Amino acid sequence: MTKNIAGTDVDFDSEGFMTKPEQWSRDIATALAAEEGITLTDRHWEVLDFIRSDAKENGGAPNVRRLQKVGNVPTKELYTLFPKGPAKIAARLAGYPKPHGCI
Amino acid sequence: MANEPIQKVSIIVSKGSLEGVYPALIMANGARAEGIEATLFFTFFGMEAIINKRMDHLRVSTVGNPAMHIPTLLGALPGMSSLAAVIMERRMEKLDIPPVREFIEMISDSGAEIYACKASVDMFGLKAEDFCKQVQGIITVGDFYAKSAGASIIFT
Numbered sequence: 423m424t425k426n427i428a429g430t431d432v433d434f435d436s437e438g439f440m441t442k443p444e445q446w447s448r449d450i451a452t453a454l455a456a457e458e459g460i461t462l463t464d465r466h467w468e469v470l471d472f473i474r475s476d477a478k479e480n481g482g483a484p485n486v487r488r489l490q491k492v493g494n495v496p497t498k499e500l501y502t503l504f505p506k507g508p509a510k511i512a513a514r515l516a517g518y519p520k521p522h523g524c525i
Numbered sequence: 526m527a528n529e530p531i532q533k534v535s536i537i538v539s540k541g542s543l544e545g546v547y548p549a550l551i552m553a554n555g556a557r558a559e560g561i562e563a564t565l566f567f568t569f570f571g572m573e574a575i576i577n578k579r580m581d582h583l584r585v586s587t588v589g590n591p592a593m594h595i596p597t598l599l600g601a602l603p604g605m606s607s608l609a610a611v612i613m614e615r616r617m618e619k620l621d622i623p624p625v626r627e628f629i630e631m632i633s634d635s636g637a638e639i640y641a642c643k644a645s646v647d648m649f650g651l652k653a654e655d656f657c658k659q660v661q662g663i664i665t666v667g668d669f670y671a672k673s674a675g676a677s678i679i680f681t
Contacts, residue, residue: 485558485621486631486635487621487623497631498634501557505560506560507557507559510558523620523621524555525551525555525620525621525623
């Protein structure tokens with residue numbers, strides 16, 4: 423489905439994840455964060471920027487273990503920044519589909 | 526009753542083999558990843574996964590385990606279950622599944638609560654200092670039920 427967010431038409435899957443990461447902008451991230459009840463801080467942006475670059479390289483958003491090990495953000499902090507599930511929520515805000523895998 | 530999303534799970538870990546412990550850890554971690562509250566309660570041999578000296582050396586059951594597809598007598602040879610554990614750990618690492626100690630740390634850092642069962646601790650003659658630091662307490666079954674209010678209870 424397509425929704426107009428921050429003045430842009432954005433494609434989403436049925437779970438509310440963007441299907442075309444190239445449509446992403448920082449304004450869209452801010453608007454999606456507001457839907458989740460999150461006000462983005464510098465630290466949130468660092469996580470989102472890491473996901474953007476990592477996902478571009480690897481073809482999908484990273485899981486929590488990778489956010490910690492490669493992104494250098496401790497698990498505890500990730501859950502403070504994105505309490506409803508860092509891998510899932512941060513991927514959504516970064517404009518990528520939900521990460522697959524059980525870990 | 527409407528199909529309300531699950532908000533809280535309490536997972537009991539009663540087995541101490543590698544294959545007995547991992548499903549519970551994956552379920553607890555997966556719950557937190559979905560924003561679901563999670564409590565882990567280790568009882569009987571399940572405590573192997575939180576005992577400091579033991580948690581890095583869990584092994585696979587190679588005897589009496591038909592799914593291993595090796596004859597029981599072969600499985601009983603010395604070193605077989607350690608070998609099976611090494612092979613399984615390698616495969617898991619490839620799938621980005623962490624070793625037990627790291628997994629327990631990760632689950633604890635994600636905000637899940639981890640407890641040991643008092644009856645089992647008394648039976649095995651263990652003390653609080655025998656456990657890894659992520660264990661928040663040694664609790665009774667009554668405490669477990671109290672902490673599980675509103676949760677789905679999963680026994681593994």
